[in-house]
Amino acid sequence: MDLRYEAYCFADRLFYDVQSQDETVKDDFSQALPPVPEGWTQADRNIWRHVHPNGVVLPKQGWKIHVSATVVNAGEVLLASYAYLVERRIPFKYLRTRSIVLARNSKYAPREASGKLITIYPADESELGRVLAELSEILKGQAGAYILSDLRYGAGPLFVRYGGFVEQWLEMDGKRVLAIEGPDGALVPDQRKPVFWVPDWVKVPAFLEEHLAARRAGSAEEFPYRVLRSLHFSNGGGVYEAVRKADDARVVLKEARPHAGLDRENTDAVARLRREHEILTRLAGVPGVPEVFERFSAWEHEFMAMSEVPGRPLGQWLGHNYPLTHHEVADEAVTAYAERALKLVAEVERIVDQVHERGVVFCDLHPLNVLVDDDDSVSLIDFELAFEVEEDRKPTLGSPGFQAPPDRSGFEIDEHALAALRLYLFLPLNTVVELAPVKLRSHVEFIRERFGLSDEYCARILDGLARRVDPPTGSMTTATAKAMASMTSDVPWPDLPVVLKMVATAVLASATPHRADRLFPGDVEQFETGGTTFGYGAAGVLHALDTAGQGRFPDHERWLLDAVRREPPKEPGFITGAHGVAHVLENFGYHDLAEEVVRSYAPMVPDTEDHGFSSGLSGIGLNLLHFARTRGDEGYAARAVELGERLAAALADVEPPGDKARAGLEHGWSGPALLFLRLFERTGDRRWLDTGVRALERDLAETMIALDGSTQVRDGNFRSLPYIGIGSAGIALVLNEFRLVAPDLPVVAKLPELVGSATGEFVVQPGLMLGRSGLLATLAHADGPRHAIDRHVAALAWHAIPYQDGLAFPGIQLRRLSMDLSTGGAGVLLALATVANGTPVLPFLTAPALPGR
Numbered sequence: 001m002d003l004r005y006e007a008y009c010f011a012d013r014l015f016y017d018v019q020s021q022d023e024t025v026k027d028d029f030s031q032a033l034p035p036v037p038e039g040w041t042q043a044d045r046n047i048w049r050h051v052h053p054n055g056v057v058l059p060k061q062g063w064k065i066h067v068s069a070t071v072v073n074a075g076e077v078l079l080a081s082y083a084y085l086v087e088r089r090i091p092f093k094y095l096r097t098r099s100i101v102l103a104r105n106s107k108y109a110p111r112e113a114s115g116k117l118i119t120i121y122p123a124d125e126s127e128l129g130r131v132l133a134e135l136s137e138i139l140k141g142q143a144g145a146y147i148l149s150d151l152r153y154g155a156g157p158l159f160v161r162y163g164g165f166v167e168q169w170l171e172m173d174g175k176r177v178l179a180i181e182g183p184d185g186a187l188v189p190d191q192r193k194p195v196f197w198v199p200d201w202v203k204v205p206a207f208l209e210e211h212l213a214a215r216r217a218g219s220a221e222e223f224p225y226r227v228l229r230s231l232h233f234s235n236g237g238g239v240y241e242a243v244r245k246a247d248d249a250r251v252v253l254k255e256a257r258p259h260a261g262l263d264r265e266n267t268d269a270v271a272r273l274r275r276e277h278e279i280l281t282r283l284a285g286v287p288g289v290p291e292v293f294e295r296f297s298a299w300e301h302e303f304m305a306m307s308e309v310p311g312r313p314l315g316q317w318l319g320h321n322y323p324l325t326h327h328e329v330a331d332e333a334v335t336a337y338a339e340r341a342l343k344l345v346a347e348v349e350r351i352v353d354q355v356h357e358r359g360v361v362f363c364d365l366h367p368l369n370v371l372v373d374d375d376d377s378v379s380l381i382d383f384e385l386a387f388e389v390e391e392d393r394k395p396t397l398g399s400p401g402f403q404a405p406p407d408r409s410g411f412e413i414d415e416h417a418l419a420a421l422r423l424y425l426f427l428p429l430n431t432v433v434e435l436a437p438v439k440l441r442s443h444v445e446f447i448r449e450r451f452g453l454s455d456e457y458c459a460r461i462l463d464g465l466a467r468r469v470d471p472p473t474g475s476m477t478t479a480t481a482k483a484m485a486s487m488t489s490d491v492p493w494p495d496l497p498v499v500l501k502m503v504a505t506a507v508l509a510s511a512t513p514h515r516a517d518r519l520f521p522g523d524v525e526q527f528e529t530g531g532t533t534f535g536y537g538a539a540g541v542l543h544a545l546d547t548a549g550q551g552r553f554p555d556h557e558r559w560l561l562d563a564v565r566r567e568p569p570k571e572p573g574f575i576t577g578a579h580g581v582a583h584v585l586e587n588f589g590y591h592d593l594a595e596e597v598v599r600s601y602a603p604m605v606p607d608t609e610d611h612g613f614s615s616g617l618s619g620i621g622l623n624l625l626h627f628a629r630t631r632g633d634e635g636y637a638a639r640a641v642e643l644g645e646r647l648a649a650a651l652a653d654v655e656p657p658g659d660k661a662r663a664g665l666e667h668g669w670s671g672p673a674l675l676f677l678r679l680f681e682r683t684g685d686r687r688w689l690d691t692g693v694r695a696l697e698r699d700l701a702e703t704m705i706a707l708d709g710s711t712q713v714r715d716g717n718f719r720s721l722p723y724i725g726i727g728s729a730g731i732a733l734v735l736n737e738f739r740l741v742a743p744d745l746p747v748v749a750k751l752p753e754l755v756g757s758a759t760g761e762f763v764v765q766p767g768l769m770l771g772r773s774g775l776l777a778t779l780a781h782a783d784g785p786r787h788a789i790d791r792h793v794a795a796l797a798w799h800a801i802p803y804q805d806g807l808a809f810p811g812i813q814l815r816r817l818s819m820d821l822s823t824g825g826a827g828v829l830l831a832l833a834t835v836a837n838g839t840p841v842l843p844f845l846t847a848p849a850l851p852g853r
Helices: 074-087 098-104 125-138 206-219 269-282 314-321 331-357 412-424 430-435 437-451 455-465 481-486 496-509 538-547 554-566 578-587 591-607 617-631 634-652 670-683 686-700 728-741 746-756 772-781 786-798 825-837
Strands: 040-045 048-053 061-068 092-095 116-120 158-164 169-172 175-181 187-189 225-234 237-244 250-256 292-298 301-307 370-372 378-380 703-705 711-715 719-721 801-803 806-810
Touching: 048 074, 061 125, 074 092, 074 098, 074 116, 074 125, 092 098, 125 158, 125 206, 158 175, 169 187, 225 250, 237 301, 250 269, 269 292, 269 301, 314 331, 314 370, 331 378, 331 412, 331 437, 412 430, 412 437, 412 455, 430 437, 430 806, 437 455, 437 786, 437 801, 496 538, 496 806, 496 825, 538 554, 538 578, 538 825, 554 578, 554 591, 578 591, 578 617, 591 617, 617 634, 617 670, 634 670, 634 686, 670 686, 670 728, 686 728, 686 746, 711 728, 711 746, 728 746, 728 772, 772 786, 772 825, 786 825, 806 825
Parallel strands: none
Antiparallel strands: 040 048, 048 092, 061 116, 061 158, 092 116, 169 175, 175 187, 225 237, 237 250, 250 301, 292 301, 370 378, 703 711, 711 719, 801 806
């Protein structure tokens, strides 16, 4: 699970966002700091505030200092550090608000970044040593979370690591990673992992040697258990399978880090671990609850040992057994699953009832905390939020879709989670219901009919999840009756032009032209790659609106033009960078700026090694061919041929498939295959067609026969993926283009197998690259079965949420709405337009032959 999304859920109830728009003046640390003196520059960037003395030029990289603090003492630590650094004209940055500090130290915040309040940039090692010595005296006694990526200086809140001072980016495995320069000047990854790391060419300064020795000595302390493997990590600590050295007993160890893993009441992981030990002691002997052993301290962390519990998390069990993910499912399989799932629910209810009999509220019932063994016996784990019912506490953490609302107390908290679990086992879209409670009744009606569930069972879901007060979601509950009437899941939407208009209405209503960082709210990637890109920013949304026949919007186009000049993309790629933006500018008639963008990023292309369509050479090459056509300029075509030659050479030396899935349109060899095909069409050189076939075969080598018998991309030992971005649909889209050009190629015979993987009834996410819309578009392009197309259109209603008189869709993880092309409403719009109007779902694809509805 990508833990970045948690941090972007704090600022807004509807959209992923940085914490800048709804913060109070009181929350901002600037209110407690003196004004920046003359001769300094201050600028906010995302969650950080950068403070830099004019005229001070820093190296690109070096040893940096991080200052840690808790939510309670952050203001005091910052004020003391600020005064020291400003007086000595040393550049630094700090987290802008107290709420950001809480978010960055929360339980599911990224571990490698947790604990940091201030980053200091010493000019050299001499200044590094001086600042550490002097500032450690000033901050003596101040508490803060241990920064796992750093070396601790003494016993205080100062930490150091070697890394970049300025942003430099490197492509690795299709992703952009921060980089530093090696001794030869070549970029290498700036490793940001939850372990202290120093590049092998960098010598640790002598004044840090004793602190490095202290770290090694602490990690080498005698530990009473031998750890076999890790089971789970959060910012609060880890969970491990271990053996007790004293008697070789197998146990589960739970670790808690001080001042880390905070909940919204600022309770840390250590306090929760101590509470869990007390609760498990009280529940001793309850079947299905772990037996607790000792609790002890080691190397500043707290640990608790408890008995092993057999089974796998309920979410994994669901992934292996849920019938609606299969491309073909018999009624008998649906009935058998329903019987089995109802028995599991009954087992969970039995354990919860016995926990309640001991006077304990579990308070954290969700699929990861329910383990199912091979015989379908059930256990509950993770009692760190549990409390005695007399305490009358409220949940301060919880799983999205299962955490009880504030109007519940005592045992009602668990009753709410049980109701959510009853729904989850038959339609695991609880986060959609939490985002828009108006969806609850239609979801329950679907499972009643599809699984033949009793009225009593469904009533318990409705009663348990019904809101007693109106949720504070604003326009989420004021959609028009027309929108609600279109949100059905038993028949296809009858009037697709109306639905297209409603999706476009929601996208346009979300626009924030007053903001400089983004125009349309989307995925968290827009805060990494920028607000202009094709996949996650304004360029892709405006392209989708135009392609789907919903119009051009001059004011929004002006925003895009200004933003491209103000903050150009960070890389040359198509989905995540400059070429995707240039493609849209070119099609909209902004030819001079489009050419300027392409020309300005040309020097970066020789250093681009990624082959993919998203950030790599194939997307760039396809766009260069597009420019060659729109401008009649063979120079662009010649550059595309050069990239094709580079990709062909890379394909000849490509490594065999690994465990991690890469195949598909965005990151696999299907993107280069599409470029090779277009080069064949342009040149007539058969060599390009043969190379394209080899590229497709490389992606096909990553496929497997999935649990439902369809052909999907393998991801690890058990998981398989059917999507466009990574998955079999991405291969199918490109293979279909080969079918249209050279239908007699033997590789074309694989197309029906891949198309079959796109026909499953249930898909977790609605988006284009990693969701249902991509499967829908693939079926439309590849002339897939009409009943599957209709079913996908209808089932999009599961995710459709009324927003400002239109229909919006949640993005990745379903926790917030998204309007972008890759993950949100713009991508849904393109997929529906493909079905309704026969328009290509993405650039460089042929228009499908499917007639309009």
